[in-house]
Amino acid sequence: MKKRLNMAEQSMKANILTAALPYIQKYAGKIVVIKYGGNAMTNDELKQDVMSDIILLNQVGIKVVLVHGGGPEITGTMQAMGIESKFINGLRYTSEEAVKVVQMVLCGKTNKDLVKLICKSGGRAIGLCGLDGAMISTKKLEGQDDLGFVGDITAIDPTPILDIMNAGYIPVIAAVGVDDSGQVYNINADTAAAAIATSLKAENIILMTDIRGLMLDPEDPSSFISEAKVCELEAMIQDGVVTGGMIPKVRCCAYAVDGGVQKAFMIDGRIPHAILIEMFSDEGIGTMIHK
Amino acid sequence: MKKRLNMAEQSMKANILTAALPYIQKYAGKIVVIKYGGNAMTNDELKQDVMSDIILLNQVGIKVVLVHGGGPEITGTMQAMGIESKFINGLRYTSEEAVKVVQMVLCGKTNKDLVKLICKSGGRAIGLCGLDGAMISTKKLEGQDDLGFVGDITAIDPTPILDIMNAGYIPVIAAVGVDDSGQVYNINADTAAAAIATSLKAENIILMTDIRGLMLDPEDPSSFISEAKVCELEAMIQDGVVTGGMIPKVRCCAYAVDGGVQKAFMIDGRIPHAILIEMFSDEGIGTMIHK
Amino acid sequence: MKKRLNMAEQSMKANILTAALPYIQKYAGKIVVIKYGGNAMTNDELKQDVMSDIILLNQVGIKVVLVHGGGPEITGTMQAMGIESKFINGLRYTSEEAVKVVQMVLCGKTNKDLVKLICKSGGRAIGLCGLDGAMISTKKLEGQDDLGFVGDITAIDPTPILDIMNAGYIPVIAAVGVDDSGQVYNINADTAAAAIATSLKAENIILMTDIRGLMLDPEDPSSFISEAKVCELEAMIQDGVVTGGMIPKVRCCAYAVDGGVQKAFMIDGRIPHAILIEMFSDEGIGTMIHK
Amino acid sequence: MKKRLNMAEQSMKANILTAALPYIQKYAGKIVVIKYGGNAMTNDELKQDVMSDIILLNQVGIKVVLVHGGGPEITGTMQAMGIESKFINGLRYTSEEAVKVVQMVLCGKTNKDLVKLICKSGGRAIGLCGLDGAMISTKKLEGQDDLGFVGDITAIDPTPILDIMNAGYIPVIAAVGVDDSGQVYNINADTAAAAIATSLKAENIILMTDIRGLMLDPEDPSSFISEAKVCELEAMIQDGVVTGGMIPKVRCCAYAVDGGVQKAFMIDGRIPHAILIEMFSDEGIGTMIHK
Amino acid sequence: MKKRLNMAEQSMKANILTAALPYIQKYAGKIVVIKYGGNAMTNDELKQDVMSDIILLNQVGIKVVLVHGGGPEITGTMQAMGIESKFINGLRYTSEEAVKVVQMVLCGKTNKDLVKLICKSGGRAIGLCGLDGAMISTKKLEGQDDLGFVGDITAIDPTPILDIMNAGYIPVIAAVGVDDSGQVYNINADTAAAAIATSLKAENIILMTDIRGLMLDPEDPSSFISEAKVCELEAMIQDGVVTGGMIPKVRCCAYAVDGGVQKAFMIDGRIPHAILIEMFSDEGIGTMIHK
């Protein structure tokens, strides 16, 4: 015998599901690239929420691609293996030894753990990295300082991602690349996500962060910036509205939108189901960058 | 600028959407035949709810087929046209004049109005009847009394329904059939839905009614029967648990389940979003018949 | 045992079939839109001939689309329902009540009766109207007089027609449309046929009429105009060669040809098998309009 | 300006075309293997008629396969090349020299001339023989007398024929085969046609002959046998009803019908459009063999 | 029990196979048209080598099309049939009688013998000529002298070749064409190969000849020209470097390369496996013409 049912609750649930319909229709068949990182990746409960969101989006016909970097696991493994971390002007230097650990942890641990989690929740995922089908071509990142084996993306071949996606899987992609000589590089995951989104002609890119979004005054919640045009961003950097670690993130958004992605979102990954809330409400939860 | 967002509310909504995921996964790619009728068809608000439910189910990958009869509209048009209603032992007799009105109202008004409503809400529907592709073959229903042009289904050709469904539309089907000589017949819509569900090897059939479901004692809500096996049904009829108009409905369910449909549901169409509640909760809302 | 065979007759038949080959080859795979109406629609024998012609064309690989309006059936039903017909400057006014009857009769009676007839003769037809897949978008027709719910086509979505056609069915289309608010409109069937032919990039459009075709002098059969260029038509209207009800028909032809349809024909639907004769002979039977 | 039209004639033509519809519907999508030979192959007018019939059948959706042997052309070329014809007990002996001429004439002249004729009349044909795709495997025919390189079919691979057919061409097949060692053999074309029809699971096989069909008394036209069952044939041979060259033909028909072909026809190729008359009338023109 | 294995030999073989990989990868999926003729066609051992090469290329994913003319077989058959050879200014005149023999021998003997040989070696070939699908349209070649039925190609329809190729067969094509009236023409096989290669947008065309390739001094092997640009060819003809029968061959190469074929090769068909050596080594064996 089936259990009793709270009718009022059920009715409310049905109303909420029905209210999601226009958003589902809007995104159906579209590609959404999600850069996964921060607290949402370290907190187990948030992690499970993200996986649920992704499987739900995928199930209702939205083509989700998950891009991730590493995080504490890399540092932990390097420490455990006694590999010293070197810093150049405050930026981490990736030695030849280190890039091997990066590949091993990103592609073998972080990536496959995510794949496992999605599959365990009833989704179908396949874990890839920039080496699979040689899809992320890189060269050494040129800059003020020599950061070692940190890569600059020179080309993305979206074919393997599309093949995996069209066969019905959620592609989970670790941000490492390779050059013609076979040298592997560590790549910034935000940058990788933006390049992948552009190559896939994605509808949206969503960067998960650990802050609320852009604010005119970080102390004043009411100064939250819920949307901005690409053309306004550089001024916001000049004016000090966008600072520190948000600068490269904002530039990734601008890169993607300039490259044809319709909208870029920076959302607060600390909020449970942040992805679903952002995509399935008019108000959204984070800062939206558009043309 | 986007509007403010009530975070607690959004979070709750996201939880509810996520909670629907297992049900969506369970039904993905399956065919569900819904017999639409009763109050849910005359009350405008309930009607809109049903359409929303159907579009939502379709959007998340469940293949919905809507089967309907007529209702007050037929009587109204017959009255307006001055066609007298004749009754035999309390059962309506369908004269040659009447069956023409039935076809006209069912296929031209009820059917196309439903199609219009679905399309207006963002769905894609095509309206069919048993004459399209000659898909519902009928002969005169034999019985105690001669009820005129009331049809007994002899064969269903599911091809047109499958073709329409596979081209991405929600088929909306008016319950009229045709015999080899071209004579049109009025068909009981529950019976049509059961025959269609069987021919489509549907996962579920859902009959929308105007009562709560089966009950041991109609006065006692706690005597509600939430599930029953096909083999128990005839005894329930003998014992007077199932009476009156519920007898043919219960037999339709039995017919469908015997014919390979996994589960048949009789749900209370007076409850908003009854379809969604039934399909997206473990408890369900109506009476489920299974093997 | 098989019957005896008249050899001379058979030989003649074979010669005639063989003579049809070049025409079959010429139209194979092409789309031909036929506007069905007039006597060919009210006379049962002519009706059967039209259905045979259509099935034959379809069977030999020509993609036929049948578009129809209503006719006496609408007036009859309105009278039977006691709905008064209102006229504005001699043109019928379509009240809100009337447009409901139009939809009901066109989509439920005329349309499905045609579908039934085609299927009974061994063809495969599906009956559609402008509401199915929301394929005919309309707005209120603006003009000198307010004619009520008479529609002006704003867009045709040919997808549902193509989907039905590619699944192997003959689409039979009732000329009603719908606006964004869900209001249904009566549409002139010639206009609908021309718009549909254009949206389908049809090879030909054939308008069935109750007159012989264009004539310089209606009294003189020898003045029959067997072909005319689009650019000559307006002068013919100015000169009084084309008059009355033929003016909108001629303009439909011009619209279609200007929109990319190769040839438009106005043929005399009172002649048995007029469609076949027009398409399968060099001389043709009616007036052909081309670029 | 288009020419005048004889309306009565056109009407009659339309009626005849319409009368063909049920036959076209009956055979649509079915495979019909035609063994072409005799007068129909040597008389230019009859030849053109056969080609027209075949293209028409193909155009209306019937899948025609043409199988042919040689005829006077082989003898002519052998004579011209000074190759002596040797006879064993009245049967022609195919020497190694002769089989080379057979291949050359059948595959290079007869076959390609037929292909050319079909293409010139607007059809699309491709000429094959048993060597193409090694589709007709043969061994030396064992019998009372050694007839040289006369082949006995051991296997047919229908794939090349189906591939050609599915790509939209009419396959024209010369009756030569090959053994494992690469030795080419002359094959009886009736036998080849029957084996091909069986391997293709054809609906019908039609053997074109130079006689009226089977007759109880060859002198009495009224004794014509319009149909016979396979099980009756051997008795007819025993009783001397079927004699001489008709015996192997009748056995080919029996072989095909036993192998799953629905009906086998022996028709009089001297009658213009004999194929069309046989297929498009209830009475037929020749003798039909069935189960 | 398996036989003993010479390990050094096997290892060497494996190295050679592995060394072929880059060439296989380079040509995979590309179309290569081979004009087959000369000694490679008359010497049985060379013939078998060519067939092996073609099957191997086809098996590793290269789409090979074989085009051939006739040779001694035509002359032989004409002599055997007592048809006199007429010469105009040293060039053979193709009479109406002669062109019939050409067709018969080329399409019936040479072509089908090649098909047989490929199939016997495990390949899948289908023999075509310009008459199949009417794919080579020709007119009478105009020139100084009337050479009779020698054809000038006016159009190639590559569809039949592509259809055959895509169905997995190696097309073997005899160089005869046809005009609108159905008249067959003898065509130069080099010219046919070049026109076919152009119509197929082939990667390479390979002309098999009986000389080493282009040489500055025919007496001096060291003066061999291994590659030349199209723009250099006319000067080479003017300067007498290219003479006699090589002039039309060189012009065929130029025609193909100008028409979009990447590279044209003239290779020495007297060398066993000349095709494989040319395609699977950097140095090549013959003269390469490119843009």
Add this chain to the structure above:
Amino acid sequence: MKKRLNMAEQSMKANILTAALPYIQKYAGKIVVIKYGGNAMTNDELKQDVMSDIILLNQVGIKVVLVHGGGPEITGTMQAMGIESKFINGLRYTSEEAVKVVQMVLCGKTNKDLVKLICKSGGRAIGLCGLDGAMISTKKLEGQDDLGFVGDITAIDPTPILDIMNAGYIPVIAAVGVDDSGQVYNINADTAAAAIATSLKAENIILMTDIRGLMLDPEDPSSFISEAKVCELEAMIQDGVVTGGMIPKVRCCAYAVDGGVQKAFMIDGRIPHAILIEMFSDEGIGTMIHK
């Protein structure tokens, strides 16, 4: 200008390529699972040879699946991370800490390095493990001793492998599996390869080892066993012919062959191009197990 060519050498090469044709034809379209391991995986030159062999096989139409375990890299990383290796009766115990390192090294390092190597040599590979698409289901291996997180395969879902293969990639699979609770297990790679081969209905499985193959007397090369039947294997184990580490390998072969794989090979991975030599010669190089 192209380089000179040694004609004798080229001719020999062509002969060798041609000699490979029958083997290529034999395996075309078939699936071959290769268990990669031992010296062939640690020696860089041998590694490159294996990759070349695999790409070549793949390029000529053989569907290769590469399955691998770990090796010294796991031990090295565990040592570097200070994880102690525990042994139970001489067998390594996989602790919870250890299985995490196994996953990380196998899936992130070994697997992706192989993928990189194949792509660098012009192949297209994608790296998978048993977690991708949850394709290798495992439970804890039951045995005499508790070996920790060593897995016993309960089911293989070949879909992800087939999807990847059909999209044109070489699947490279790391031997780790997962149970319903999400616990990861280390799996013996030979066992994984055998189970995968069986689930894919592979033609062959090839186990790369570091010994010559089975021998009656390990000291006597002439006692080499080049083939054996499955039914003979257990007796060979009983008789001490198969000993030590070869016993599980031999049982893997038996398992695969019993499961429908045509042939299982144990080859000496220390021999360069051992795979190619085994597959492309009649004699082979290792021990073949068959039904």
